[in-house]
Amino acid sequence: MGRFHRHDDGSWHDHEVSGDGPPGAHSHDAGDHSQYQTGRERIQLLERVFGENDRMAAENRNDLQREGVIAINLMSAPGAGKTTLLRETLRRLADRLRVAVIEGDIETSLDADRLRNLGATIELINTGDGFGGECHLDAPMVRSALVRLRLARLDLILIENVGNLVCPAEFDVGEHARAMIHAVTEGEDKPLKYPIMFRSADLVLINKIDLLPHLDVDLDAFRRNLRAVNPTATTIEVSARTGVGVAAWCAWIESLRRPAPESTAKPVAT
């Protein structure tokens, strides 16, 4: 389990029962492990765990920039309405822009199937390899989709991340902007519960706004909570079902294309 280890007297100890923190995450008041064994050598280094991901994200961004393609990383909880909103988005944009959608889905192609025949190229990334599937897209996964797409023939790539409010925020995939979809049915306090993701968003789409009359949701409270973690995020109220606000969202996408594209994404990594 990674929490047992040996001291110089040959004893093993278990950090779960030693009482100073969870296993594998202990401080070493009970004995300095750096000194306990002759012949052990400590080498100092400073390497970022996200270094490899971020290098590849930079490559993705360079390739997109070179071909004049804008990429938006779309993130939300499961069921917030990413795929439905994407359908409406493609209906409006596909005749004006050359669009591709990169779909991250753990096991199925259900979402990708819903997006076919709307004029966009669909690249599916099934993240289901390994231990039950990844909970996020990372830069190498997006790269594998980018190399299959003909970037020179595209204007816009919408990256539908895996539905999850934690993990996707940690991974820069080379996008130019991050858009979150928050459904009003999720309540007011999600920004405070998932501050890292909400802080990383350039735009928050407040979706399912047509349901508001049926809910006890205080939208002002939601906006206050959002501002507490991310004072600069733009918000747009939308309903993918009725079409309200979808034009404003499409205008936001198109506004990203006007100036020379510059990275506005705010990955957590520095």
Added chain:
Amino acid sequence: MHELSLCGAIADVVTRHAGPRRVEVIHLRIGQLRQVVPDTLAFCWTLVSEGTDLAGSVLDVERVPARLRCRACNERFALDGTIAFVCPACKSLDVEVVAGEDFDVTALDLAEV
């Protein structure tokens, strides 16, 4: 559960630096603003390292508290229970993160050859 892929990335870094020597402890520094659960990370590490040259090695995690600075009044402050990026002195929302976003491998303890 992105801890699993993080462990894969940690293993890559460690393997690159350890050479042929057996690795006993991997020292990590993880900022408060990183969404990493140390327990989960330790568990995933046993899965990832099992059957490899890194089997039996342990992670030693130093957590780094978040520190922020208000751009309006220059107040420096920490985050308490709830994460809200608001200056406690002047209530400005224009704050920057000074520390707490780290996720580094800082040292390796290698066994005698």
